[in-house]
Amino acid sequence: MSAPRNPRIDSERLWGDIMALGELTEPDIPYTRRSFSPMFLKGREWLSQRFADAGMAVRLDAGGNLIGRLPAADPALGTIMIGSHSDSVPSGGRFDGIAGVAAAIEVVRAFRDAGHLMNHPVEVVDFLAEEPSEFGLSCVGSRAMAGRLLDDMLAYKNAAGEALGSAIDRVGGDVANIAQARRGDIASFLELHIEQGRVLEDTHVDLGIVSAIASVTRVEIQFEGRADHAGTTPMHLRRDAGVAAATTISFVAAEAERRAAMGRGHFVATTGVVTVSPNAANVIPANARLIIDIRAEDDDVLEGFLESLDAQTLAIAQAASVGRSGWKIVSRTRPAHCDPQLRELLGQSAQSLGYSVLDMASGAGHDAAFISMIAPSGMVFVPCREGRSHTPEEWVAPEALAAGAATLLETIIRLDTRPAPANRTSTQGARQ
Amino acid sequence: MSAPRNPRIDSERLWGDIMALGELTEPDIPYTRRSFSPMFLKGREWLSQRFADAGMAVRLDAGGNLIGRLPAADPALGTIMIGSHSDSVPSGGRFDGIAGVAAAIEVVRAFRDAGHLMNHPVEVVDFLAEEPSEFGLSCVGSRAMAGRLLDDMLAYKNAAGEALGSAIDRVGGDVANIAQARRGDIASFLELHIEQGRVLEDTHVDLGIVSAIASVTRVEIQFEGRADHAGTTPMHLRRDAGVAAATTISFVAAEAERRAAMGRGHFVATTGVVTVSPNAANVIPANARLIIDIRAEDDDVLEGFLESLDAQTLAIAQAASVGRSGWKIVSRTRPAHCDPQLRELLGQSAQSLGYSVLDMASGAGHDAAFISMIAPSGMVFVPCREGRSHTPEEWVAPEALAAGAATLLETIIRLDTRPAPANRTSTQGARQ
Numbered sequence: 001m002s003a004p005r006n007p008r009i010d011s012e013r014l015w016g017d018i019m020a021l022g023e024l025t026e027p028d029i030p031y032t033r034r035s036f037s038p039m040f041l042k043g044r045e046w047l048s049q050r051f052a053d054a055g056m057a058v059r060l061d062a063g064g065n066l067i068g069r070l071p072a073a074d075p076a077l078g079t080i081m082i083g084s085h086s087d088s089v090p091s092g093g094r095f096d097g098i099a100g101v102a103a104a105i106e107v108v109r110a111f112r113d114a115g116h117l118m119n120h121p122v123e124v125v126d127f128l129a130e131e132p133s134e135f136g137l138s139c140v141g142s143r144a145m146a147g148r149l150l151d152d153m154l155a156y157k158n159a160a161g162e163a164l165g166s167a168i169d170r171v172g173g174d175v176a177n178i179a180q181a182r183r184g185d186i187a188s189f190l191e192l193h194i195e196q197g198r199v200l201e202d203t204h205v206d207l208g209i210v211s212a213i214a215s216v217t218r219v220e221i222q223f224e225g226r227a228d229h230a231g232t233t234p235m236h237l238r239r240d241a242g243v244a245a246a247t248t249i250s251f252v253a254a255e256a257e258r259r260a261a262m263g264r265g266h267f268v269a270t271t272g273v274v275t276v277s278p279n280a281a282n283v284i285p286a287n288a289r290l291i292i293d294i295r296a297e298d299d300d301v302l303e304g305f306l307e308s309l310d311a312q313t314l315a316i317a318q319a320a321s322v323g324r325s326g327w328k329i330v331s332r333t334r335p336a337h338c339d340p341q342l343r344e345l346l347g348q349s350a351q352s353l354g355y356s357v358l359d360m361a362s363g364a365g366h367d368a369a370f371i372s373m374i375a376p377s378g379m380v381f382v383p384c385r386e387g388r389s390h391t392p393e394e395w396v397a398p399e400a401l402a403a404g405a406a407t408l409l410e411t412i413i414r415l416d417t418r419p420a421p422a423n424r425t426s427t428q429g430a431r432q
Numbered sequence: 433m434s435a436p437r438n439p440r441i442d443s444e445r446l447w448g449d450i451m452a453l454g455e456l457t458e459p460d461i462p463y464t465r466r467s468f469s470p471m472f473l474k475g476r477e478w479l480s481q482r483f484a485d486a487g488m489a490v491r492l493d494a495g496g497n498l499i500g501r502l503p504a505a506d507p508a509l510g511t512i513m514i515g516s517h518s519d520s521v522p523s524g525g526r527f528d529g530i531a532g533v534a535a536a537i538e539v540v541r542a543f544r545d546a547g548h549l550m551n552h553p554v555e556v557v558d559f560l561a562e563e564p565s566e567f568g569l570s571c572v573g574s575r576a577m578a579g580r581l582l583d584d585m586l587a588y589k590n591a592a593g594e595a596l597g598s599a600i601d602r603v604g605g606d607v608a609n610i611a612q613a614r615r616g617d618i619a620s621f622l623e624l625h626i627e628q629g630r631v632l633e634d635t636h637v638d639l640g641i642v643s644a645i646a647s648v649t650r651v652e653i654q655f656e657g658r659a660d661h662a663g664t665t666p667m668h669l670r671r672d673a674g675v676a677a678a679t680t681i682s683f684v685a686a687e688a689e690r691r692a693a694m695g696r697g698h699f700v701a702t703t704g705v706v707t708v709s710p711n712a713a714n715v716i717p718a719n720a721r722l723i724i725d726i727r728a729e730d731d732d733v734l735e736g737f738l739e740s741l742d743a744q745t746l747a748i749a750q751a752a753s754v755g756r757s758g759w760k761i762v763s764r765t766r767p768a769h770c771d772p773q774l775r776e777l778l779g780q781s782a783q784s785l786g787y788s789v790l791d792m793a794s795g796a797g798h799d800a801a802f803i804s805m806i807a808p809s810g811m812v813f814v815p816c817r818e819g820r821s822h823t824p825e826e827w828v829a830p831e832a833l834a835a836g837a838a839t840l841l842e843t844i845i846r847l848d849t850r851p852a853p854a855n856r857t858s859t860q861g862a863r864q
Contacts, residue, residue: 197664216663218713228819230702231646231727231795232629235689242703246681253675257667270662271674272713276706281650281723283704283822291713295663363663387660390715 007110009409011402014106017050018401021086021102022094030392031094035087035129035140036167043086044171047101047126054108056124063144063181064128064173070108072121078187080412081123081375082107085130085141085367092131093394095384095401100192101126103405110409119416120187127367128171134158135167142367144173146374147182154178186375188342188415191368192404193379194396198387199360206355206403208381209347213336213362213369214266214295215302221248221313222326227278227286242276242285244313244320249274251312252292259305265297266361269305289326297335297361336369342378342411349410350380355403364389378411380404439542441841443834446538449482450833453518453534454526462824463526467519467561467572468599475518476603479533479558486540488556495576495613496560496605502540504553510619512550512844513807514539515557517573517799521564525826527816527833532624533558535837542841551848552619559799560603566590567599574799576605578806579614586610618807620774620847623800624836625811626828630819631792638787638835640813641779645768645794645801646698646727647734653680653745654758659710659718674708674717676745676752681706683744684724691737697729698793701737721758729767729793768801774810774843781842782812787835796821810843812836 024043026032033040044066051058056068066086084100104124111118128141135156143149154165154175165175174180200208225239249271256269273291292309296302310327317324343359350357360381368377382404385395456475458464465472476498483490488500498518516532536556543550560573567588575581586597586607597607606612632640657671681703688701705723724741728734742759749756775791782789792813800809814836817827 195664196661197666198660198669199664199666202669214663227823228630229628229796229821230704230725231648231700231797232627232631233700233795233819234629234631234698235685235692235700237630237634240685240702242681242706243685245706246678246685246703249674249678250682253667253672253678260667266666268663268665268667270672270714270716271678272662272708272715272717273711274674274677274706274708274717275711276704279705279707281704281725282702284702285704285706288706293662293713363665364661365663387665389661391659 005114007114007116007409007413009106009110009402009405011398013109014102014401014405015398017102017105018094018098021046021098029091031088031092032090033086033088034090035131035133036171040087041171044126047086050105051124054105055112056108060172061145061181062174062177063141063149064168064171065141065145065181066126068124070111070118070122073117073119075121077120079123079185080120080415081125081186081189082191082408082412083125083127084191084193085127087129087131089131089390091392092390093392095194095394095396096196096389097130097193099194099382099396099401103192103401103408106405107409107412122412128168130367135164137164138365139367139370140164140168142370144178144181145183146370147179148370148373149178183374186371189368189371189375189377190342190408190411191366191379192408193366193381194384194389195381196364196384196387196389200358200381200383201385201387203358205358206400207350207357207407208360209343209357210338210362210379210381211343211359212265212297212338213366214297215299215333215335216365217294217302217306217332218330219292219294219309220326220328220330221290221292221324223288223317223322224325225286225320225322226284228284230282230284233284238284239321240284241288241322244316244322245274245276245288245290247316247320248290248313251316252309255305255308259301262301264301266363267296267301268363269294291330295363299335333365333369336372338372338378339376342376345414346378346380346407346411349414350407353406353410355407380407437546439546439548439841439845441538441542441834441837443830445541446534446833446837447830449534449537450526450530453478453530461523463520463524464522465518465520466522467563467565468603472519473603476558479518482537483556486537487544488540492604493577493613494606494609495573495581496600496603497573497577497613498558500556502543502550502554505549505551507553509552511555511617512552512847513555513557513618513621514623514840514844515559516623516625517559517562519561519563521822523824524822525824527626527826527828528628528821529562531626531814531828531833535624535833535840538837539841539844554844560600562799567596569596570797571799571802572596572600574802576610576613577615578802579611580802580805581610615806618803621800621803621807621809622774622840622843623798623811624840625798625813626816626821627813628796628816628819628821632790632813632815633817633819635790637790638832639782639789639839640792641775641782641789642770642794642811642813643775643791644697644729644770645798646729647731647765647767648797649726649734649738649764650762651724651726651738651741652758652760652762653722653724653756655720655749655754656757657718657752657754658716660716662714662716665716670716671753672716673720673754676748676754677706677708677720677722679748679752680722680745683748684741687737687740691733694733696733698795699728699733700795701726727795731767765797765801768804770804770810771808774808777846778810778812778839778843781846782839785838785842787839812839
């Protein structure tokens with residue numbers, strides 16, 4: 001390390017930023033700062049000031065991402081980008097996304113305080129609309145940066161009839177020149193995020209080093225039966241859509257357990273949405289609608305699951321004398337694999353600071369999944385209490401957050417000073 | 433038969449009455465005439481006039497039942513009561529209940545037209561609020577007539593805060609003297625009703641002679657798990673309330689099929705209400721609520737089912753690592769057995785007119801279930817298209833309706849003229 005003084009994370013300052021940003025919320029539904037809303041823009045105004053205070057030049061890219069850039073000793077080197085997102089779900093928490101943006105600002109402040117000049121340009125990013133927005137799309141900003149924000153997505157409309165493209169312009173983007181948001185100069189991207197699960201807490205490990213961001217597939221299945229009288233229709237004359245739905249839910253859980261035990265990475269499947277109609281005590285369910293959410297680290301395991309689900313639900317419908325009136329893959333992403341060298345560097349950095357680490361897949365989606373398409377990317381997870389997220393009770397211990405931020409700082413310093421690999425990945429990032 | 437001319441059902445006149453009553457509906461949600469509503473009272477005003485036109489003295493009893501009484505040759509004999517109800521569910525049909533009231537009026541008109549004087553007093557009844565009312569109670573009028581409308585029920589309030597007792601007074605009842613509604617003089621009660629099922633249609637039989645009205649039991653079950661993230665929570669760490677609910681739905685269907693096959697009368701069970709929360713694609717269901725509706729002709733079969741359901745849902749909860757946070761028998765009635773002599777007489781009458789009959793239990797509840805507590809009671813079912821009921825598409829063929837009304841007429845004539853049994857049942861009715 002070439003710094004005259006060692007840059008250090010100020011844990012209290014970092015914590016203070018997160019608490020301060022938490023105050024900027026819709027007052028009746030804490031903690032809410034939905035993308036594109038006036039409250040979101042208020043948060044960004046506050047963040048821009050923090051970026052500037054840390055010595056960064058602040059700008060918005062064409063995709064509406066808020067970016068702060070630190071001067072570098074060698075501006076020709078690839079950019080080391082760090083960050084996450086500042087938008088929230090309705091009635092969400094104070095840490096999801098925000099922890100990663102705040103930690104990135106703190107890393108930059110640590111450099112400034114130590115008078116540490118980086119060789120690489122460092123950028124802090126607050127990606128636009130990572131959470132599912134009112135336009136029905138998530139990861140809007142990171143899609144734009146990866147060149148994956150397509151014209152048909154820009155035409156998506158919210159309930160008020162505004163197009164996503166117009167909304168991006170409204171918050172300071174430049175949709176007419178959206179291609180300019182695409183980056184080819186990122187040498188490494190690192191994102192700190194809360195785990196949003198309970199694996200770290202359950203295993204008493206300090207930090208998670210993400211191996212891959214699992215793919216997210218959503219399947220909508222509908223069964224159509226007949227709304228006969230619950231009292232007068234003999235069992236053998238029924239066409240009960242609820243029974244078909246129930247058998248499907250049981251199948252999904254059992255089959256997911258089987259595939260999770262295969263040892264081919266993270267695999268989970270959940271039937272989270274169950275709607276039965278008419279949903280009256282004295283009427284046999286005529287319709288049932290399920291949404292099944294599937295996360296897979298291995299594409300083949302997912303493919304096998306989808307094939308079984310398709311075949312089984314047809315058989316289930318037949319057995320219940322109902323029709324499978326709907327089968328739709330509503331959305332599907334690919335698994336994103338984190339860069340092996342960045343994973344190693346994150347793990348070494350954490351351990352050099354005395355933190356225990358666990359290699360783990362992310363079951364939740366992240367901006368890093370899109371950035372991994374254009375640059376080597378890595379993620380560090382900090383544990384959150386009881387795995388709770390997307391709720392006001394979301395909580396991260398200040399020490400856990402400081403551990404994650406310190407690991408991020410140490411990793412960036414190592415990245416900045418390793419001679420060959422930094423160049424190699426920079427070139428690779430620009431090429432992809 | 434002692435009549436100088438044979439009384440005959442006028443099929444077109446009967447049909448005309450039903451169509452005319454169907455016109456009296458909330459215009460935006462046909463066919464709706466909910467008990468206690470201004471539209472219901474409009475229907476009753478129309479009915480009162482039809483009662484009077486048929487030669488009956490019209491009154492309201494203390495329980496709010498509309499009653500027309502025909503003079504008798506021997507007023508000391510027990511009353512032969514016929515009828516059903518004129519209220520509907522929201523967006524219901526034109527025949528449920530109404531067919532029975534209209535057929536009863538037509539029977540009386542047939543006597544009048546033929547100049548036929550009955551030995552027994554005959555009463556036509558339109559029971560108050562047979563359908564589940566906004567006070568959460570069904571069969572209000574027949575409960576009152578059977579002495580089963582209890583003080584705590586009279587205190588039930590609707591959404592507007594009105595007590596059921598006040599509402600009964602408002603529509604012309606006399607709650608202060610509710611005991612006067614209780615009858616001890618009914619020699620026989622007969623109700624014509626649509627089947628509300630598809631057994632007659634499927635078996636191509638003209639009429640159903642009801643053996644018993646199955647008991648109705650409603651059980652509410654709740655499971656409580658944990659709302660973890662659907663992407664990040666490994667399968668083995670889940671507490672998925674939706675999975676427990678699904679296993680329960682499958683159990684209910686399989687166990688009901690098994691018990692229906694026991695040959696101990698009508699048995700069906702349905703999970704009609706399924707509510708999962710938070711019902712979001714990316715959240716493991718934390719809570720699930722089911723309402724199970726069970727209809728049984730045999731009390732022991734029901735008892736066995738409830739015991740299995742109780743034990744099984746505890747085991748299901750344990751297997752899914754959730755809690756069974758709710759188990760409640762929301763409501764429960766006893767099965768009501770129809771009078772064997774009336775069943776025989778109804779069957780003989782139908783067959784003498786050339787109609788085929790099927791002995792069958794009623795899976796739906798009826799006013800006759802309450803009246804059977806104070807008098808020998810019988811029911812005749814007419815088939816309805818595809819078993820559909822409680823929907824605007826509810827439909828009965830005019831000939832099927834005429835067949836049912838003619839059977840009712842023939843049965844009453846036989847009842848009126850059989851010397852010994854009429855007396856016997858009259859005394860029995862008064863004693864119960």
